[in-house]
Amino acid sequence: MQLIELDSKLAECLIEDIEIDMSNVNWFAANMCSPLGAILYKSSQNLNTVSITNFNPKVESILTRNGFLCNYGRPAKVDAQETTIKYFRLEPADDRFFGDYMEKYLVGKGIPQMSAGLTKKFMESIFEIFSNAAIHSNTELGIFTCGQYFPNKHRLDFTIADLGMGIRRNIFETRGLDLSAENAIDWAVKGKNTTKTGNIPGGLGLKLLREFIELNTGRIQIISDKGYWEQQNDAQIVTRSFEHAFPGTVVNIEINASDTRSYCLKSELQSDDIF
Amino acid sequence: MSEQIKISVYEVVGSGLCVASDDGQKVYDRIAAALREGRKVKLSFLNVDSLTSAFLNAAIGQLYSEFKEEEIKSNLTVSEMVQDDLALLKRVVETAKEYFKDPERLFAARREAVGDNDD
Numbered sequence: 379m380q381l382i383e384l385d386s387k388l389a390e391c392l393i394e395d396i397e398i399d400m401s402n403v404n405w406f407a408a409n410m411c412s413p414l415g416a417i418l419y420k421s422s423q424n425l426n427t428v429s430i431t432n433f434n435p436k437v438e439s440i441l442t443r444n445g446f447l448c449n450y451g452r453p454a455k456v457d458a459q460e461t462t463i464k465y466f467r468l469e470p471a472d473d474r475f476f477g478d479y480m481e482k483y484l485v486g487k488g489i490p491q492m493s494a495g496l497t498k499k500f501m502e503s504i505f506e507i508f509s510n511a512a513i514h515s516n517t518e519l520g521i522f523t524c525g526q527y528f529p530n531k532h533r534l535d536f537t538i539a540d541l542g543m544g545i546r547r548n549i550f551e552t553r554g555l556d557l558s559a560e561n562a563i564d565w566a567v568k569g570k571n572t573t574k575t576g577n578i579p580g581g582l583g584l585k586l587l588r589e590f591i592e593l594n595t596g597r598i599q600i601i602s603d604k605g606y607w608e609q610q611n612d613a614q615i616v617t618r619s620f621e622h623a624f625p626g627t628v629v630n631i632e633i634n635a636s637d638t639r640s641y642c643l644k645s646e647l648q649s650d651d652i653f
Numbered sequence: 654m655s656e657q658i659k660i661s662v663y664e665v666v667g668s669g670l671c672v673a674s675d676d677g678q679k680v681y682d683r684i685a686a687a688l689r690e691g692r693k694v695k696l697s698f699l700n701v702d703s704l705t706s707a708f709l710n711a712a713i714g715q716l717y718s719e720f721k722e723e724e725i726k727s728n729l730t731v732s733e734m735v736q737d738d739l740a741l742l743k744r745v746v747e748t749a750k751e752y753f754k755d756p757e758r759l760f761a762a763r764r765e766a767v768g769d770n771d772d
Contacts, residue, residue, distance in 0.1 A: 471675070473672060473673035473675070473676075474668070474670065474673070477668075477670040477672060477703070498703070498737070501703055502672075502703055502704065502705055505672040505703060505705045505707075506705050506706060506707065508672075509672065509673065509674060509705055509707035509708075510707075512673075512674075513674055513707065570748065570751055570752075572752070574752070575758070576762070577715050577718040577719075577762045578674065578677075578678075578710050578711045578714065578715045579710050579714040579715070579717075579745075579748055579749040579752035579753070580707075580710060580748075580752075581748060581752070582706040582710070582744060582745060582748050583705065583706050583707060586706060586741070586744070641737070646736065647736060647739040647740055647743060649730065649731050649732060649734060649739060650730065651743075652731060652739065652742055652743050652746055653722070653725045653726040653729060653746055
């Protein structure tokens, strides 16, 4: 992954002027601004000055419309096409702001005309991912979020990146399991596995996400440390490892926005049959 | 004094967006305080728009660290929840029961709860 290679190159820079030359980039999925923004933010912590130059006009347009380039000296522009969910860096405690942000940029906008049931499930999935990052990553540099609707494919992608400890290290420190990075992700998304150790139980958020994405024939991609894990739209799992590590965790979900499934339960649950 | 205390999740959180673990903790604090006083609790989800497992784990799953299952079953009821949210809550409760089956976890949690109450 080119972004991971970029991070490993930037890791050596301290108090430097860094120019990211985009002349060879003809297409950039705008939701990938989340991991790119995380990498550049981490670099700026080393007092590096980052500039991004030589854009393909289409790439520049979309990275301007989603607000990403506001961080790198470009003026803000309105997204008249309403296909972007704005790029933001948030603190773990910003969950309420995040909720407002999702409502502002998703609900009632042109992106996309999803059914009420699908919108609710999608929003809750995004909140589960944000909560996971806020609770588990111990990030001190924030959480980076961004989304993009692809009208021709009827697909909506949303990506959340953090600069935290990563899943592999979290499992090792809390559970003593020394797993490879990709096996660590696989462990975290399965069964009742959780790294929670205190009074508040856990181990459900990623499973709920997987179930929803499978029903929706969407896709989940998780990158953490050197590991890559993907649940494809046919529910097949693919894993691999990278040579270099991402400095945290990235979760991307892609949903089929034209899905008309109601997502309402067929069986009736009684409120006195819960506990 | 009323025997049953009604707690509005919307009122405790201050909005219908019930997604953060910290907000769930505030709901837990109210429920736990009432149960410790021996009261029955009716938890209303009226006007709640979005729920996550992270919120419900903190608000309700955590109760199984301090209170016995029978105690929760007979003293806590929920109302005005849509079917999807009820299903999510059921999953959270099942996960919490499983989580606290580990005696070490349960012991540590109860010791922490007693410590907190002593403060």
